[in-house]
Amino acid sequence: MPLRRIDRWREIRALELVDSGEEYFPLLKEKISHAKHSVYLETYIFSGDSQAEEVAEWLCQAARRGIDVKVVIDWIGSSAFSFGEKFDQAGVQWRFYNPKWFGTFGFSRTHRKIVVFDDHEALVGVINICSDDLSMFGKSIAGPRWDLALLASGPVAEKVQVAFLRQWQRLQIDAFKPGNVIKRLLEHESPWTSKHFMPVWGSVKQSLIAFIARDNLHHRRDIERSYLKAIGQARQEIWLANPYFVPGRFLSQALIHAAQRGVRVHLLLGHNEYAIFDWATPSLYGRFIKAGIEIHEYQKGLLHLKAMVVDDRWATLGSSNCDPLSFLVNHEANFVLVNHPIIKSIKSKICDRSRQHARQVSSSSYASRPLFVKMMNWFTYVALRLLVRLIAVGTRDRPLSWQGE
Numbered sequence: 001m002p003l004r005r006i007d008r009w010r011e012i013r014a015l016e017l018v019d020s021g022e023e024y025f026p027l028l029k030e031k032i033s034h035a036k037h038s039v040y041l042e043t044y045i046f047s048g049d050s051q052a053e054e055v056a057e058w059l060c061q062a063a064r065r066g067i068d069v070k071v072v073i074d075w076i077g078s079s080a081f082s083f084g085e086k087f088d089q090a091g092v093q094w095r096f097y098n099p100k101w102f103g104t105f106g107f108s109r110t111h112r113k114i115v116v117f118d119d120h121e122a123l124v125g126v127i128n129i130c131s132d133d134l135s136m137f138g139k140s141i142a143g144p145r146w147d148l149a150l151l152a153s154g155p156v157a158e159k160v161q162v163a164f165l166r167q168w169q170r171l172q173i174d175a176f177k178p179g180n181v182i183k184r185l186l187e188h189e190s191p192w193t194s195k196h197f198m199p200v201w202g203s204v205k206q207s208l209i210a211f212i213a214r215d216n217l218h219h220r221r222d223i224e225r226s227y228l229k230a231i232g233q234a235r236q237e238i239w240l241a242n243p244y245f246v247p248g249r250f251l252s253q254a255l256i257h258a259a260q261r262g263v264r265v266h267l268l269l270g271h272n273e274y275a276i277f278d279w280a281t282p283s284l285y286g287r288f289i290k291a292g293i294e295i296h297e298y299q300k301g302l303l304h305l306k307a308m309v310v311d312d313r314w315a316t317l318g319s320s321n322c323d324p325l326s327f328l329v330n331h332e333a334n335f336v337l338v339n340h341p342i343i344k345s346i347k348s349k350i351c352d353r354s355r356q357h358a359r360q361v362s363s364s365s366y367a368s369r370p371l372f373v374k375m376m377n378w379f380t381y382v383a384l385r386l387l388v389r390l391i392a393v394g395t396r397d398r399p400l401s402w403q404g405e
Helices: 020-034 050-064 084-090 156-170 178-187 222-233 249-260 275-291 324-329 342-357 363-367 371-392
Strands: 009-011 014-019 038-043 068-074 093-097 114-117 121-125 148-153 208-214 237-242 264-269 294-298 307-310 314-318 332-338 358-360
Touching (some): 020 050, 020 114, 038 156, 068 156, 114 156, 121 314, 121 332, 208 222, 222 249, 222 307, 222 324, 237 249, 237 342, 264 342, 275 294, 275 371, 307 342, 314 342
Parallel strands (some): 237 264
Antiparallel strands (some): 014 148, 114 121, 121 148, 208 332, 294 358, 307 314
């Protein structure tokens, strides 16, 4: 493997695929209870429901026995969070990220879902700290939420921990002292470029994993580039699952070009959760269907998975949606895998859900939409992307005062 890639990729010691909250929360409890030194958690939603209350108690118990427990939660996503006083009393250190609609970081949110245990195990995925059948506000949703996470052991966990601690450092009162600024500039990792991405069909045979964390300073395009690079190298099949699918021109064209060169492209997309996406996303269907791309809209419950599998050899899974908020504004975190058996397991789960819980969009049903619906699809898509581009202006990573007190 070329030296230029060694610092980005790690050999996989142990890897476990975790399916939804039913598997995730018992595993989280086990790992927190067995932590010896530290537990670091960053999430978009830390709700106030019974499941979140249990997680809060596990974290407090760890802090009481002397474990270094740090928690970063998003101010908007965790608006129902109610455990601040409990955390303070137990010794859990916690911070809100960007505690205003337009705060020091503009509209930027932390959308990551990561947990690191003792710097050698890390959970990265799509699962927030809330019940599968409740929204971030504690209200019932239309069926259970489906999402996944990956538990990785070994050196890659150190990369996840570094990303968390950089985020933690950004949120300190002294974050912009000259010495701290210089230290961060010297320590930052350069953005991912073509030379860093592992080829889907390369000569490397071992199972490897990389962690990609999007921010608004050095790594604004890293996750999007990983998608584009893998799609461009696909030879056989692409399975992409995403609940909020409003891609820009580059990603849309990459999928269309893949289908036109004979790659089988399947999309499993969210439906019936947020009206704005139900209106905006179908504006893309015409070109996709014409190119031969299969589109499946999730019907039973809520799709929350953000993942892509290419040729059974490459996969990414994490918090990033394929929409302008994730690609232009939010802090995100994904694992990328090559040459590991779990890649086929991720694909198998997406395929099964497509067959059992989704409806395929046909060319005839799409073409028969009323003119008003067609116009609303186009208008909503354009308006959504323009709005987020306006929001993204000035969204940069700067220090943020601590709001946990």
